[in-house]
Amino acid sequence: MSAERAAAAPAPRRLSELARWEALIFLLIVGTMVLGSGLSDEFLTGDNFSFTSADMAEIALMALPLTLIVITAEIDLSVASILGLSSALMGELWVAGWPIEAIIPFCLLVGAVCGAFNAVLITRVGLPSLAVTIGTLTMYRGFALVVLGDAAVADFPESYTRYGFENVPGTIIPYPVALFGVLAIVFAVVLHKTKFGREIYAIGANQEAAFFSGVRVKRIKEILFVVSGIVAALAGVIMTLRLASARADYGTGFELTVVAAVVLGGVSIFGGKGSIVGVILALFLLGGIRSALTLGQISQEWVTIVTGALLIAAVLGPNLVQRAREARAHSRDRGRSARSGSLEHRPREKRGTDE
Amino acid sequence: MSQPAEAVAAPAPQQSERSRRDFLNAVVRVRELGLIVALALLITITAIAEPRFVEAASLRDLVRNATIIALLAVGQTLVLVTRNLDLSVGSVLGLSAFMAGDLFQNNPDLPIPLVFALGILLGAAAGVINGALVTFGRLPALVATLGTLYVFRGLAFVWTGGSQVNAETLPDSFLSIGTSTILGVPTIALFTVVALVIVGYALRNYRAGRELYAIGSNPQAARLAGIRTDRRVMAAFVASGALAGLAGVLFTARYGTVDATAGTGYELQVIAAAVIGGVAIFGGSGSVWGAALGAVLLTTITSALIVPKVPAFWQQAVVGALLLAAIALDRFIAVRVAERLRQRSTRTTAAAQARNGGER
Numbered sequence: 001m002s003a004e005r006a007a008a009a010p011a012p013r014r015l016s017e018l019a020r021w022e023a024l025i026f027l028l029i030v031g032t033m034v035l036g037s038g039l040s041d042e043f044l045t046g047d048n049f050s051f052t053s054a055d056m057a058e059i060a061l062m063a064l065p066l067t068l069i070v071i072t073a074e075i076d077l078s079v080a081s082i083l084g085l086s087s088a089l090m091g092e093l094w095v096a097g098w099p100i101e102a103i104i105p106f107c108l109l110v111g112a113v114c115g116a117f118n119a120v121l122i123t124r125v126g127l128p129s130l131a132v133t134i135g136t137l138t139m140y141r142g143f144a145l146v147v148l149g150d151a152a153v154a155d156f157p158e159s160y161t162r163y164g165f166e167n168v169p170g171t172i173i174p175y176p177v178a179l180f181g182v183l184a185i186v187f188a189v190v191l192h193k194t195k196f197g198r199e200i201y202a203i204g205a206n207q208e209a210a211f212f213s214g215v216r217v218k219r220i221k222e223i224l225f226v227v228s229g230i231v232a233a234l235a236g237v238i239m240t241l242r243l244a245s246a247r248a249d250y251g252t253g254f255e256l257t258v259v260a261a262v263v264l265g266g267v268s269i270f271g272g273k274g275s276i277v278g279v280i281l282a283l284f285l286l287g288g289i290r291s292a293l294t295l296g297q298i299s300q301e302w303v304t305i306v307t308g309a310l311l312i313a314a315v316l317g318p319n320l321v322q323r324a325r326e327a328r329a330h331s332r333d334r335g336r337s338a339r340s341g342s343l344e345h346r347p348r349e350k351r352g353t354d355e
Numbered sequence: 356m357s358q359p360a361e362a363v364a365a366p367a368p369q370q371s372e373r374s375r376r377d378f379l380n381a382v383v384r385v386r387e388l389g390l391i392v393a394l395a396l397l398i399t400i401t402a403i404a405e406p407r408f409v410e411a412a413s414l415r416d417l418v419r420n421a422t423i424i425a426l427l428a429v430g431q432t433l434v435l436v437t438r439n440l441d442l443s444v445g446s447v448l449g450l451s452a453f454m455a456g457d458l459f460q461n462n463p464d465l466p467i468p469l470v471f472a473l474g475i476l477l478g479a480a481a482g483v484i485n486g487a488l489v490t491f492g493r494l495p496a497l498v499a500t501l502g503t504l505y506v507f508r509g510l511a512f513v514w515t516g517g518s519q520v521n522a523e524t525l526p527d528s529f530l531s532i533g534t535s536t537i538l539g540v541p542t543i544a545l546f547t548v549v550a551l552v553i554v555g556y557a558l559r560n561y562r563a564g565r566e567l568y569a570i571g572s573n574p575q576a577a578r579l580a581g582i583r584t585d586r587r588v589m590a591a592f593v594a595s596g597a598l599a600g601l602a603g604v605l606f607t608a609r610y611g612t613v614d615a616t617a618g619t620g621y622e623l624q625v626i627a628a629a630v631i632g633g634v635a636i637f638g639g640s641g642s643v644w645g646a647a648l649g650a651v652l653l654t655t656i657t658s659a660l661i662v663p664k665v666p667a668f669w670q671q672a673v674v675g676a677l678l679l680a681a682i683a684l685d686r687f688i689a690v691r692v693a694e695r696l697r698q699r700s701t702r703t704t705a706a707a708q709a710r711n712g713g714e715r
Contacts, residue, residue, distance in 0.1 A: 127682050127686055132682065134626060135678035138672075138678060142672025256504065263501070308508075312503070320492065
């Protein structure tokens, strides 16, 4: 009972902080909407939503487990390579005559194994996840190339590939996006409404403290990396169906786009902070910008620039505000301590520069 | 077997075994030595399979291929040592490479040193932006340089407007930097060697260099010890940017054909090279020599795998596995060193206690 209360106590502050971030991203989305509809009549149409959201589906999917991983203060850069490996396997097995119904579970299984390999190196051997997943990023992409080389397999039957781009009947939502929606709800519930989710935050806030309060830190991280592998493999399957072709080089460079989406969504790269809603909003924003600039016939390069600038500005803005606030508090402190005698002056100043 | 007989026989083999173990320890612990041994083994084995691999021309090609990644790895080491990270180097290289090509295309008579200077300046300016974001803006380096990776790459695309620089439009004297040799050594590699020696010496012998390690080992302690951490971190980013700018100009000299995608994806390769070279990803240890050797080893593996007719597709898988092995080895050594330090400290405290007891 008391533990529950203790866990609930810091929540309001974190909530309001998050709400502020989400409000900011939301405002930016509204701005993009206004800009987009000003640039093109086609922007606010169902067709455009279907097209743009299907295009973002793989990145969006991979962002969900990565959000949880980053909240535990780890990172997984190997996701895009697992995507490529999954697509390559799909092509190779299809050529070998496997039925799709067997290929997809097998791809997901391989994704799980890839994730488990990351997890073992990180939790059991104790290596930093950044270095490990840069290594497996190269290795899994290598495996993908070994499996399929630079060939492409494109004779998947229409009865399957339609699930990659067609809308769910009667809606403007493509199948992959619907799947993302379902998974997003699952991830949000797990992260925000369960003990498991609170433990994820606890690990990110203070891993050692979490460990000593009985959180199974290693086990939780292992689960997250395995899930990340499975979802990345799923993204590979979807990309293969959507583009009706399997290639080993799919998703090259996506790892950093996914990280950008997660960070833009308000997840602290140092862990302990962030929400699924924030990341979903960030994905909407990125998709909106991409679509607005494309329809406005502004060269695609600007998408890259805007994404990067937004990423920096989104983190820089709050930091500068806090810096200004600290500076003000600091000078107020100084004035007060000068009045109350100089004895207190020194340690205070030191604490100020410590930040 | 009786106990005494073995004890008598023991000393001689023990001696040689110990020296062998010492050598193994040294190879494992001194990363540069280990890398050289690995490199030598790799080249020897490949040469046995294919003698042409060690012909002067192909060795020179090997060095040329390693040059640019090695140069970037030197800059990256400076940043990594301070517990930061520079993901923007590939994009900075792209910008600088295109600028060099563009400058020569429009004014073929431009003095070559001026173009080099401008490339370095451009890179340094990019480094100032990264450094300011990290120190003044308090952004995590990963976020800041991920952002600038996109911004700089985007700027390169806007600048080139889809065009590309072709080798025919560049002056021959400039392109010859990428192909000529001085005393048998590829000219292009000399740039890297000079940068390596300067940075390596400064990092080891100058106060500013040692302070970078202090910052990476414990940022807070470094600050309390009076090190101006922000200034040092800024300097590391500027140096990394400047070296990436230099690498960009060399890229143009080497390949001649440049478009906006030059250097895409280099950032992770460079970090991989540094990590294989023993630079800790969380700061505080590693040398530029190791990082440069890591880069040479990476590129040599890529070339060597071609010889036994291994499909080119295996290269990446092998490189990835090697990287994992390298960081696992680092971890293993760190654990053992920590254990030994603990043992030594208990031994010294025990000795100190004994001495104190005796005095009393």
